[in-house]
Amino acid sequence: MLAALPVLALGGAFLSPPAIASATPAVPAPNAPAAARIDLVLDLSGSMNENDAGGQTRLAAARQAVTRIIDTAPEQAPLGLRVYGATYPGQDKKQGCADTQQVLPVTPMDKTARADAKKQVAGFKAVGFTPIGVSLREAAKDLGPSGERRIILVSDGEDTCAPPPPCDVARELKAQGVDLAVDVIGFRTPSSARSQLKCIAGATGGSYADAGDADSLTANLSTLFRKEWRTYHATGKPVEGSLAGCQDAPLVAPGQYLDKFTGGRDLYYRVKKRPDQQLQVSATAVAEGGYDRGSLITVAAGPPVKDGKPRDWLREFDQSMGWANIITTGGRSKPGAGEDKPAPDDTGCIVIENSVTKAGDKPMQVELLVGIADESTRETGARTPQPRTGADAEGGFSFNSATPIGPGTHRQSIAVGEAPFWRVELKAGQKLTVKAGVDVPADFPTSATTGWGLTVYNAKREAAECSSKAGATELLAGRTGRIERVCGPWQITGEGAGSPDAKGYDVPGTYYIQAQVAEPAKEAKGIVVPISLTVDISGTPSADTGPVFNFGDDAAQGPAPAGATPTGSQAATPANDDSSLAKTFVPAGIAAAALILAGAAFYAVKRRRTP
Template sequence: MHSRPRRRVLAAVALLTLGTLLSPAATARAADAATEAPEPARIDLVLDLSGSMNEKDAGGRTRLAAAKQAVTRIIDTAPEQAPLGLRVYGATYPGEDKKRGCADTQQVLPVTPMDRAARADAKQRVAGFKAVGFTPIGVSLREAAKDLGTSGKRRIVLVSDGDDTCAPPPPCEVARELKAQGIDLAVDVIGFRAPSSARAQLKCIADVTDGSYADAEDGDSLTDRLGTLFRTAWRTYHATGTPVSGSLNGCQDAPLVTPGQYLDRFTGGRDLYYRVKKRPDQRLQVSATAVAEEGYSRGSLITVAAGPAGSGKPHAWLREFSQSMGWANVLSTGGRSKPGAGDESPAPGDTGCIVVENQVTRPGDEPMPVELLVGIADRSTQASGPRVPEPRSGAAAEGGFSFNSATPIGPGTHRQSIAVGEAPFWRVEVKAGQRLTVKAGVDVPGDFPQSATTGWGVTVYNAQRESTLCNEDHRATELFAGRTGHFERVCGPWEITGQDDARSPDSKGYDVPGTYYIQAQVAEPAAEAKGIVVPISLTVDVSGTPGSDASPVFFFGDDAATGQGPSPSASSGNGERGGTGGAAAAAKDDDSLVDRLALPLGAGAGVLLIGGITFYALRRRRAA
């Protein structure tokens, strides 16, 4: 079949999760690949509860009441797996004995993930705080470093309204001492109505540990400043998946993968190869996402292709690519094969090959995490139908930070606030015969710091996790150009006609039914704007009547990383319930796996941080 052109968006996020079988020789490298995913930073919040916190803030409340509000907000909004601890000083001894007062520091909450029980316990403890004593900042910093342990990324967030009243040890000397230990630890400091005499000391703590300093004049600004620090530490892209080691030498020695989500890595400029089973009557979806610590250089290119193994690179089943305009830290693409029965010659043993082409890293570069997603659709998955999560609304509709954690929403308007530099994701289900329109708005305050490239960006991804043009002006980002006030971007409307439908117009990728992902951000801001919280609104409209033709339903593996699994009636055909992604599933190497497992429709992972003022138009090629 001839390839069909389609205009594509460039820039970035696609997450690929592919089920795989690890060969014994690949075990060591697979273990290394697992370590490529950055872990959430462990954070210890150190709160000043000295007697001066009973004074009024600029809003008329006590500083203590304002601090309780701000800390409770952090606890409420912390991701469930975010490790958070809480230490206070000046909270228990109200007397004049300096020796006793300067030893008054306690860890009231160990550094632990914020599950439901930990969250409830932390809020109860915060509600009971009293401010009575001294200000032993230096001693508290030493103890907070112990709270965090000795491994991984760690941060201390210090909130203080004044000078240390207990030196020695001087707080800045303690900060230098911690930095000299060579551990990955930074101290961020918020001066809460701190006098000028205290600011120099507090700023020194931040400066010598490569942390940050900010002033807060009232409870609202304290809440915002704390929110900014924690969002920066937690809400970054976290590559996930079952470790797999793709071959660097072609299809012959590549591991066999089954539906699921997996994590590999690009090394040097080498491509990654995997084997996959697919009969002519089945359809294959493959998506891939590379994750960089910083933005990609302009022109970085990732391609995913699949087809029967042979000479050269496989591409007869699908081929998709995406190119970066720069400023993005994830680069993603994905595609689906066309219906094959009657049009497609079987591959030998029904086994084909997937290649993820790497034009991102070069020899000598650090390894880069790559997520892989593979799904299969056939009559058995079609009979089961997709499993769709319940949409959320209100506060529960706050965006997630990957395809995996994208928040399910339905039609309507959803409002929240995001920090500049964040790129939250939402997901919405769309069927063939329906029309999708997305409108996103942001309110930019009058004192917002801007640069020439500051703007408001919106990207929509189809069910293949392809990023596509928002509208016909080919721009991903609307520049503010020094203006403030309300800005909106409207994407669509798009007719979801069904992939490969002959009646489909030039849809720029939006003819594929399934799960669509929406991502929004204030892009490429001035450095001083990073972390500023701004209100946004997201309006989703899904209109039209679903067509009578059933959309393909893909099985992406029963893998915790994807949040997917078979329907309750699914069976592997050997008496076991359900199916498994990853090595366990792949090891079966059995056609019955995808024949008999039911499919929940796609969750994926990956976060596209929009970059670029305009997107190039690329032609999408699929050979079959």
């Protein structure tokens, strides 16, 4: 069975819990656990003055990378900064090996702390020794004795002050508690020092990454911080759907809502739709512990019928392939739906059928997206966010926080298990091709279930087939170096104009792109790898632009610029939610293994139905 895995059509199999982009701070739920306390330990030894970091000194590159972290840190994220080798330029080893200072206490990054931190970074000088072991001990004190704590160490060489040997110090710190780990970036590091730095990360359960220039240092450092600040965060206006059917259901307008599955109960909502309007309903269920294979989510809408279940306007469903973290599906009503049997007062019903949870299960978050299209929305037009480039094009971690990008190649680094989202706007008549590449390091601990995944979701938030010849996920099977996956080219057609081979590319609008490296091996968790995403949009848009849906003021508008504060639906979380910003990241490898083994049956069970 494993021999056939590389060609399985997994579609959206590698779905990890999306998390908020670092540039989009979120309002945590009242019962959410405290964010991890992070202390950045930066090497300012004399070797950082060398001018080999992409045309600038290593010191200048470090300033750039750390400033980026300070600019994008969420306000509630406790961040501290310690340096070593920064003040003593002499040769006395005793003095040089005591040269470590906390220049910024571990504190939330409010406006004052952010300004102070940037001032400190601007004044950095690199002059002295490399007391890594001593600095790690002091950093542990900076973070306090309890709670989730992480040290992120950036060094361009090995310790010049042992004893104490840095790896022994790392083991010592780990023995203090499981909540303290050290992530390490080796910056222009020789092989002799790399083994020492990897030992520090490995001894504490942290991760290690190499950086060869300013851009890779910035990318890798940002990724390590994202790993601590991005936990799954479903967004939406709080709503409580009826468990008893349509009669008592709340009325929902266009927008994104956040509800939860309890037990095995379905969720009902009322919605108004005139016969001349089209309705879109999309639902995304989010699991903290993954899904049982065969779990099913269905959305349907229309006037209630005899069994109390609406279905005349639309009905779509999707089935889990195993330990996926989300199941997402959506549908749109056909033009004129309901004209033959108009709903009383134009009020119909939406149901999200829950074939996922059972009685006694922990409540599970569910996002509900509702949109309406008619002549007035077509005249108003859709709001299209400005595409981003460079560092600002780092992927977001949910549909709503997906980063808007345009044609071209976008580069960043991701940690193993991350699954960032991007979005592109497409019109009927255009063709979409997406190519994603990953650079797998020679020492990456691959196994038979290591996968490189690329998934494209259409404007209804359905996973669309990646390619007519192969699935969306490719097993690495011990391969290293450059590995690429391609989706498309696919013709975007008008609704109802697509052929059976369209596989979901028959809906103009916002398309979502997701990439991921998934690996079940514990030692691979958090490893940082560089990726690239190339988007090509060709063809001439047709004169018929199709329906333009209104999804409310805040839904699906993409992440805010750095430092912005979320408003409306993106800032809201239910008061009784106990998992927003919580530690809901399921080990991606477990999901990967189960999903791959189940992938052969994917297209046999995933179907689309319309009345």
